[in-house]
Amino acid sequence: MSExxxxxxxxxxxxxxVGKTTTTAxxxxxxxxxxxxxxxxDADIGLRNLDLALGLENRIVYDIVDVVEGRAKLRQxxxxxxxxxxxxxxxxxxxxxxxxxxxxxxxxLIEEIRAEGYTYIIIxxxxxxxxxxxxxxxxxxxxIVVTNPEMSxxxxxxxxxxxxxxxxxxxxxxxxxxLRPKMVKSQDMLAVEDVQEVLGSNxxxxxxxxxxxxxxxxxxxxxxxxATEGSLAGQAYxxxxxxxxxxxxxxxxLEERSGFFTRLKGLFGNKK
Amino acid sequence: MPSLLDRLFGRVEKPAHTAxxxxxxxxxxxRADIPAPxxxxxxxxxxxxxxxxxxxxxxxxxxxxxxxxxxxxxxxxIPIVRVNAEH
Ligand SMILES: Nc1ncnc2c1ncn2[C@@H]1O[C@H](COP(=O)(O)OP(=O)(O)OP(=O)(O)O)[C@@H](O)[C@H]1O
Ligand SMILES: [Mg+2]
Numbered sequence: 585m586s587e588x589x590x591x592x593x594x595x596x597x598x599x600x601x602v603g604k605t606t607t608t609a610x611x612x613x614x615x616x617x618x619x620x621x622x623x624x625x626d627a628d629i630g631l632r633n634l635d636l637a638l639g640l641e642n643r644i645v646y647d648i649v650d651v652v653e654g655r656a657k658l659r660q661x662x663x664x665x666x667x668x669x670x671x672x673x674x675x676x677x678x679x680x681x682x683x684x685x686x687x688x689x690x691x692x693l694i695e696e697i698r699a700e701g702y703t704y705i706i707i708x709x710x711x712x713x714x715x716x717x718x719x720x721x722x723x724x725x726x727x728i729v730v731t732n733p734e735m736s737x738x739x740x741x742x743x744x745x746x747x748x749x750x751x752x753x754x755x756x757x758x759x760x761x762x763l764r765p766k767m768v769k770s771q772d773m774l775a776v777e778d779v780q781e782v783l784g785s786n787x788x789x790x791x792x793x794x795x796x797x798x799x800x801x802x803x804x805x806x807x808x809x810x811a812t813e814g815s816l817a818g819q820a821y822x823x824x825x826x827x828x829x830x831x832x833x834x835x836x837x838l839e840e841r842s843g844f845f846t847r848l849k850g851l852f853g854n855k856k
Numbered sequence: 857m858p859s860l861l862d863r864l865f866g867r868v869e870k871p872a873h874t875a876x877x878x879x880x881x882x883x884x885x886x887r888a889d890i891p892a893p894x895x896x897x898x899x900x901x902x903x904x905x906x907x908x909x910x911x912x913x914x915x916x917x918x919x920x921x922x923x924x925x926x927x928x929x930x931x932x933x934i935p936i937v938r939v940n941a942e943h
Contacts, residue, residue: 742886742887746887774876781876782879782880782883
């Protein structure tokens, strides 16, 4: 199908607001900083967000619909990231809706981006299972399902896994986002193993991202957490990028870093 | 509500555990959610196969998905009028 080894990965979830855009931005930056040539596509047409996560919102001239409808060349629409030179974004249109692009056009677009020599094309999928989902998955050859350790999010993830299968995107990767180690320890929140058990063995765990304030502050700054050292979530995203590149990286012990104070409490045998 | 004793001895099911068992059940149901047209087709084929051997009371025939204890089952209640003499 392809002339080179570009990996085309869609990041999806079914349920909204679980962290698809955050994940796309963080993995994209991490991969680019590791030397990969990365193109990110914001497929959430009408609800453009990936530009904000990357701090590129002021540099948009053309968008994905302009390219599809022939008003702009692909190269004119792709925005190069300032810090991460290897990273480029194809922004979503903000004033159109999902029907402005169809799956065949998406496939065509991805072939065009592929020909530019990118090693990774990562697609930020909109929430839902309708046309936006079909567009975002059309040209992908791999899928990452993002879920939160929470009932409705896991249920929707299961639905999405079924729909991905129907599109021949089998054995998707799984990212569990917004995990709270303390709540897992007290058995108030589903553990990653629970989520895996429920979703079945056809998903491969790719990473675990803790609930982390850094995600909010870094989104506010337009600098994905994975771009800088010092945060647990950023580290977790960098590990995901390394795993995607085939490296064997152990999962972070999120528990251990839950703070000096809790460990101290543990030391004195605090009962709860 | 769990009793005080239950709570004292930690016999209350933890929220994570409740969530997991509820999820397992609902997913079994979701996964076996057969679309109506497919269900209809399946029903017709079941009738066709059985009609080779028996005459079925189509009025009172009932085929559906039911949530059973161990999982999800396809349950069919097929009243038979008599054995098909032509067989
Ligand atoms: N690990 C995390 N810790 C803290 N906050 C997080 C984390 N992950 C995501 N968030 C926050 O959750 C919100 C939703 O995230 P995001 O926009 O990435 O989700 P999404 O799946 O792309 O949503 P949509 O379905 O609307 O496109 C954001 O405000 C983000 O900052
Ligand atoms: Mg999003």
